[in-house]
Amino acid sequence: MDRQTISAIAHLDHPVAAPVSEPHLERLLTLSRLETGARILDLGCGEATWTLRALELFPGTTADGVDISSQALDTAARNAESRGLAGRIRLHEKPATEFPVAEPYDLVLCVGATHAFGGLSATMEEVRRFLRPGGLALIGEGFWETPPTxxxxxxxxxxxxxxxxxxxxxxxxxxxxxxxxxxHTSELAEWDEYEWSWTGSLTRWALDHPGPDGDTALAAALDHREMWLNGYRGVLGFVTFLLRHTG
Incomplete structure (x- = not known):
């Protein structure tokens, strides 16, 4: 079982795919105050949960979503269709680093996907290339709540x-x-909801699918849970910023 499949199963019960609750997701998006005709780009969009909600909040907007997971993009396409948004979003299966700059965007999202560019600093450089002057970025990133050992x-x-x-x-x-x-600094309850959903979805799937794949899924769930509960819980935080490009 590959990492993309494990990730898809792990996020079945938490499609936001970050330790952010839906009310806070909506608050972050609403404050972007996008105008009619605005263009949105989501780098590492996964199932495009953030972007599809943005399209609903701002009916006159369009979007591009970029991800390497065909499974996540298939889910994004189905969700867009069921919500009447298919004509307003284009999905691209490729690394975010290879997505070309054509027209500038009014809002660029990269939530929990800065690893695609090799870290936060490199991500900010890439995001800036896609933005129109004065455009907005929505960036979700980890930070040290307390110094790690x-x-x-x-x-x-x-x-x-x-x-x-x-x-x-x-x-x-x-x-x-x-x-x-x-x-928005994610609260411990948001982290816990995310992690229990991540490990629980995999565990449930593993129990329903006995065999080699089920064993792999369960091992991934237990390893992740151990790392979280006895490792980074309360040490690694997550913050999502709405930023304005000053260039």
């Missing part, structure tokens, strides 16, 4: 510099040519 960093396969603390994350965003106009 060396053993935890080793378990995560991370370094201390992979994330900053919350003030340092704001600085990284604004040093890249943006100003924060709103932010």
């Amino acid at each position: 060396p053993p935890l960093l080793h378990r995560l396969g991370a370094t201390l510099d992979d994330y900053a603390d919350l003030p340092g994350t704001v600085t990284r965003m604004e040093d890249a040519g943006f100003r924060v106009v709103y932010g």
Whole structure:
């Protein structure tokens, strides 16, 4: 079972695919105040949950969603069709780093997908290329709630510099040519809801599908749960910023 399939199963009960509740997702999108004719780009869109909701909130807008997962994009296409949005979103199966810049966008999203560009700083450079002057970005990124121990960093396969603390994350965003106009720091309850959904969806699927694939899914769920409960819970935070390009 490949990582894309594991991810698709893990997010069945939490399609937001980030530790952000639906009310906070809607608040972040609403504050973008997009006008009729605005263009939206979602880099690492997954099932396009954020973008489809933006299209509903702002009826005169259109969007492009980019992801490498064919399974997630298939789900996004079905959801767009069922919600009457298929004619307003174009889905592209390719790495975000290979998506060409054509016309500029009014809002660029990259929530929980900065790894696609090699980290936050590189992501901000790429996002800026896609935005019109004065355009908006919605970026979701991890940060250190408390300093991680060396053993935890080793378990995560991370370094201390992979994330900053919350003030340092704001600085990284604004040093890249943006100003924060709103932010949402995910609450512990949002993290817990996300993680219990992630591990629970995989566990349920594994129990319903005994055999090698089920064993793989269960092992992934248990490994993830162990890493979360006895590792990064309360250490790794998540923040989503609405930013305005100052260039």
